[in-house]
Amino acid sequence: LSEPRIKAPRGTYDVLPEQAPARALLESRARAILEGAGYERIETPAFEATELFARGVGESTDIVQKEMYTFLDGSGRSLTLRPEGTAPICRAYIEHGMHKLAGPVKLWYLSSFFRYERAQSGRYREFWQVGAEALGSDDPAVDAESILLLASLLAELGVEGVRLRLSSLGDAESRGEYRERLQAHLHAHADELSPEVRERIDANPLRAFDSLHEGTLAVMAEAPRLLDQLSAEDAEHFAAVRELLDAAGVRYQVDPTLVRGLDYYTRTVFEFTSDALGAQSGVGGGGRYDGLVELLGGPPTPAMGWAAGIERMLIAAGEELQQAAPARVDLFVAIQDSDSRTLAFELLRDARSAGLAAQMELAGRSLKRQLAHADRLGARYVAIVDGREAALKDMESGDQENMDAGAVVHALLRGLREIA
Numbered sequence: 001l002s003e004p005r006i007k008a009p010r011g012t013y014d015v016l017p018e019q020a021p022a023r024a025l026l027e028s029r030a031r032a033i034l035e036g037a038g039y040e041r042i043e044t045p046a047f048e049a050t051e052l053f054a055r056g057v058g059e060s061t062d063i064v065q066k067e068m069y070t071f072l073d074g075s076g077r078s079l080t081l082r083p084e085g086t087a088p089i090c091r092a093y094i095e096h097g098m099h100k101l102a103g104p105v106k107l108w109y110l111s112s113f114f115r116y117e118r119a120q121s122g123r124y125r126e127f128w129q130v131g132a133e134a135l136g137s138d139d140p141a142v143d144a145e146s147i148l149l150l151a152s153l154l155a156e157l158g159v160e161g162v163r164l165r166l167s168s169l170g171d172a173e174s175r176g177e178y179r180e181r182l183q184a185h186l187h188a189h190a191d192e193l194s195p196e197v198r199e200r201i202d203a204n205p206l207r208a209f210d211s212l213h214e215g216t217l218a219v220m221a222e223a224p225r226l227l228d229q230l231s232a233e234d235a236e237h238f239a240a241v242r243e244l245l246d247a248a249g250v251r252y253q254v255d256p257t258l259v260r261g262l263d264y265y266t267r268t269v270f271e272f273t274s275d276a277l278g279a280q281s282g283v284g285g286g287g288r289y290d291g292l293v294e295l296l297g298g299p300p301t302p303a304m305g306w307a308a309g310i311e312r313m314l315i316a317a318g319e320e321l322q323q324a325a326p327a328r329v330d331l332f333v334a335i336q337d338s339d340s341r342t343l344a345f346e347l348l349r350d351a352r353s354a355g356l357a358a359q360m361e362l363a364g365r366s367l368k369r370q371l372a373h374a375d376r377l378g379a380r381y382v383a384i385v386d387g388r389e390a391a392l393k394d395m396e397s398g399d400q401e402n403m404d405a406g407a408v409v410h411a412l413l414r415g416l417r418e419i420a
C-alpha cells in the first residue's frame with residue numbers, strides 16, 4: 001500500500017518554471033520604477049510578534065479577526081505569519097532609528113504574505129505583493145508621487161481596464177467625530193442592515209460601506225459622508241493631492257464610500273481595480289497612515305504607502321508580460337564523443353566568463369539528439385567540439401564554420417556583436 005500523496009496546502013501554489021519569466025519581468029519593472037524614484041528595497045521577517053499586527057492592523061479588521069496564521073513557537077511566544085507589509089516596515093523603521101534619516105524614507109518590498117481566507121481565483125492563502133512606503137513627510141506631493149508610481153507600474157505591465165478610486169478620511173480627530181455620526185445613523189437603521197454589519201456598528205462602522213447587502217446599501221446611500229466633513233486643513237491637503245494627480249494626467253474617480261480594510265488610514269486613501277479581473281477586482285491600494293508609527297511606539301511620523309497583488313497583476317497584465325520569454329541561450333556546447341568532454345567543459349567556462357549564456361550537453365545524448373535539444377532550448381549558436389576542433393553552427397542561418405575550440409568564444413562575441 002502506498003502512502004497518500006502530499007499536495008501543496010490549500011490556497012497555495014507553486015511558481016513553475018514556465019511562469020517564472022512573467023514574474024521576473026514584473027519584478028524588474030517594479031524595481032526600475034521604484035528605485036528610479038529613490039525607493040530602496042527592504043525585506044522584513046516572514047513572521048512577527050502577533051502583537052504587532054493586533055495593534056498595527058487593528059483589532060476590528062477582518063485580517064486580525066479571522067485571517068491571521070498565529071502560532072506559539074517552542075518557547076511559547078505568540079507569532080504570526082505576516083498578513084501585510086506596512087506594520088512590519090513601521091516596526092523596522094522604529095527599531096533601526098530611521099526617523100533620524102533625511103525624510104521621507106522611501107522603502108519598497110516584494111514579498112509573500114499569509115491570510116487564512118476562502119481560496120479562489122485571485123485569492124490565495126500565501127500571496128505576493130509589491131509595496132512601497134514613504135515615511136517622514138506629510139507633503140501632499142508624497143501622496144501624489146506614491147499613487148503615480150503604482151499607476152505607472154500598472155501601465156508598464158499593460159494591466160487592462162484599470163480604474164482608480166480616491167478619497168480622504170481626514171485626520172484621527174475628524175474621523176473619530178465622523179465615526180460617531182455614522183454609528184448613530186447605523187443604529188437608527190439597525191433592523192435594515194445585514195447581521196454582519198449590525199454586529200460591527202461599534203467595532204468598525206466604516207466597513208458598512210463595503211457591504212453588498214441590499215438593505216445595507218440603501219442605508220449607506222443615505223449615510224453621512226466623511227469627505228463632506230473634512231477639517232479645512234485636511235480638505236486643503238486632499239485638494240493639493242488632486243491638483244498634483246491632475247497635473248500628472250492620472251485619472252481617478254473621487255469615491256466617498258471608499259474604505260480601506262486597515263484601521264490605521266488617515267487622509268488620502270486609494271484603490272486600483274481592473275475590469276479584467278472577476279469578483280476579486282482589487283489590484284492594489286493604500287493610503288496615508290500618519291498615526292501608525294507613533295501607535296507602534298515610535299516618534300510622530302506621517303507616512304504613506306501602498307501594496308499591489310502580484311497574482312492579480314499577472315492575471316490582468318497585457319500580452320507582453322504574458323509572453324515574456326525564458327532566459328536566452330547564446331551557446332550550446334555539444335560533444336562529438338565523450339573524449340571531447342574536457343575541452344567542451346573548458347569552452348563552457350570560457351564562454352560564461354565572457355558573459356555569454358552557455359549550456360553544455362549533460363545527458364549523454366547522441367549528436368543528433370544534442371542538436372535537437374539545442375534547438376528546443378532556442379540556442380543561438382551550437383559549438384560541436386571534436387578533439388581540439390570545433391564546428392560553430394549559427395542556428396538561425398544554418399551556416400557552419402570550423403575552427404580551433406579555443407577560438408569559439410572570440411568568434412561568437414564577434415558574431416553576436418554583428419547581430420546586435
Ligand code: ATP
Pocket residue numbers: 084115117122123124125126127128129260261280281282283284285286307308309310311312
Ligand atoms: P480584497 O478586498 O480583495 O480582500 P484587501 O483590501 O484585503 O483586498 P489589501 O490588504 O489592500 O487587500 O492588499 C493589497 C492587494 O493585495 C489587493 O489589492 C490584492 O491585489 C492583493 N491581495 C490581498 N489579499 C490577497 C489574497 N488573499 N490573495 C491574493 N492577493 C491578495
Ligand code: MG
Pocket residue numbers: 261
Ligand atoms: Mg481582504
